Amino acid sequence: MTISAAPGTADVPPQFGVLMRRHRLRIGLTQRELADLSTISVRAIRDLEQGRATRPRTDTVRLISDGLRLGPKARADLESAAHQGRRSAALHERFVTEPPTPPLATHLLFGRDAEAQVLTDELASGAERLVCLVGLSGVGKTRLALEVAARLHREAGLPVLWHALPGAAGEYRSDPCGEEFADLVHALVNHLLATADTDPAPFLELVGDRPAVLMVDGAGDRLQTDRVTRLLHACPQLRVLVTSGRPSDVPGERVFLLNPLTTPDDADGSAATSTQDVARTPAVQLFLSQVRRSQPEFVLDAHTAHAVADICRRLDGLPLALRAAADWLVVYDVETLRECLASDPGALLDHLTDAREGARLRACLERGLRGLAPGRHDLLDAVCAGNGEFGLEDVMALTGRTLPECARLVRDLLLRGVVRPLHRPGRSRFQVLQLVRAVWRDGVPPAAASAAAGVPEELPLGATAPVFDGLPRSSAR
Structure with missing residues (x-):
């Protein structure tokens, strides 16, 4: 199956057979005539032109070039196409017989078995083809992705193509088995993020309709929607997992929020916990x-x-x-x-x-707080002034917004990892992370305000409601 590059990408270098046929037709030769001139069989010429043969030997390329009477530049182009065909075929064979493996983690994994199993099941079955693993910097997204990658390779036998962007956590050792695919993956990721004018066609041709997993560590929210959509269409059995500080908002994306690890429940360090x-x-x-x-x-x-x-x-x-x-x-x-x-x-x-x-905790936490819209700044100011705990009714009383609007606001804070849910009986409650509160109180220079997609512009916060633990007392209590 031949897969073309996505529209707008660089031209794909012609395959050997396509280039050979172009030269043959240019000088008006039939396949039989070229066979006579080159001493190559008609069947071999037909197989090369139709893509059934992709690895012509060096002497075959020389004889065909002689038969076509090619000049030095055209001969060099044909030899280059033949070399690319041989390299591509070798990669395809390697990809199938010895699927690329994910990197090896340098840290043990604790308390993430449930999350790892859910993601492994979803990606192995193909139930989800684009997963965005989100959470605060330092919460362990890279380590969980490594575990999922290892399970997909070990249990489902899937090839895993891993790419880490600059600034991603270096929680692994590179595996030399995957180095030969690195250039193809790097070109594809640059294409998906529009960070460089690279050609994704070699990656698309490599994967084709085979099952495989692409993992991009540290993608942020820079994925180009149209390019990701074309990738998933061109490679119908490819699964993609990206780690990010926030969702990419690509249609069909499955957002998986990673919360911090579970800590002991007793809040005051008393002997209640053994x-x-x-x-x-x-x-x-x-x-x-x-x-x-x-x-x-x-x-x-x-x-x-x-x-x-x-x-x-x-x-x-x-x-x-x-x-x-x-x-x-x-x-x-x-x-x-x-x-x-x-x-x-x-x-x-x-x-x-x-x-x-290679990361300072303060810088990691500040990255999770930058870019919040002004209304979220005000909300954090209010809850951080108290004990950091709040419910949806508190947000409604504070903002004067409807329940669905407040739920979207809190969801945005959750997906950035700034707050975490408290799993207690009764109404939903949330807690601002203590380290986030410490950094917030010290002051975080906000980026240019930009409202999150789908969340209306924030209304001014009320200043007259009575305060309870840093939050207005809600009549819904």
Whole structure:
């Protein structure tokens, strides 16, 4: 099956057979006449022109060039087309017999089995063909994508073509098995993001109608809708997963929100939660795994459990923050680290830096807050002034908006990872992440205001309603 490049892309270099036929017709030869002149069989010439043969030998190319009486430039073009055909055929064979593998993760995965299984099932079955994995920077999107990629390759036998954009978290080691496909994938991603004038045709020809997975780490919201749509149409069994700070808004996109890891439930560090319960919490498991890299003798016991639990809660279960904080236990003891987070988490962010990630936590958090529309700024101001917890009724009282409008507003904050849902009986409640509150109080220079798609322009916030924990008291309570 021949797949043409999407409209508007660079011209595709002619395949050998197409170029050969063009030269033959230009000088008025039949296939029989060319066969006589070149001493190549009529059947071989027919197979080459119709694309049934794509890897002509070097001597075959020379004989055909002689029969067509080609000049130096035309001969070089025909030889180049033959080389491309041989390389393309070799890649196709490799793609089928030894499917490319995803990179290897450098960190263990904790508490994400349910999310990984859902995404694996959806992509393996083809029920979803475009998945956008969204969440706050540092929440572990890259690590989850690596797990899904590994399962798709291991369990479903799917080729996985991985591409990381500049600035994406380097949580993996490159696999040399995929290097030969890197140029094709890089050209395709540049085409999808419109960041360079590249030709996607070689990628489209490689994948064709075969099952495969394309994973783009750090795509942001820059995917070009029309180009993604054409890609999925040209490759009907291709699945695409991208990690991003927010949805791409491409039609048919399945948005998967990744929340921080679960932390111990007790809010005040009391003895209500046992050491065993603390140890089973995903955020604590990740924290301890990092601590034991530098302190193998560290033990979670009755003396350290509540401090560790409080640290994990104050770091919101964000994997990047947990790993960075755990590294500082070579300097601090666990109680001192807990006290630092309790007194001024914003100040501690400035030196909680994980050099392997190459990212400062404050910068990661600020990226999740920039670009919020003015109405969301006002809402964060209100909830961060209290304990950071709120419900839809609070947003309605604060903004004077209808329930559906407030739900869209909160959904936007959720998808940016700024707030997280609280899974409790009764009405829906949400919590601004504690680290987000610390950064917000310190001040985040807002980007140019732009309302999210589908959300009406924000109305001025009311200033007369009575305040309850930093929010107006709602009559709906």
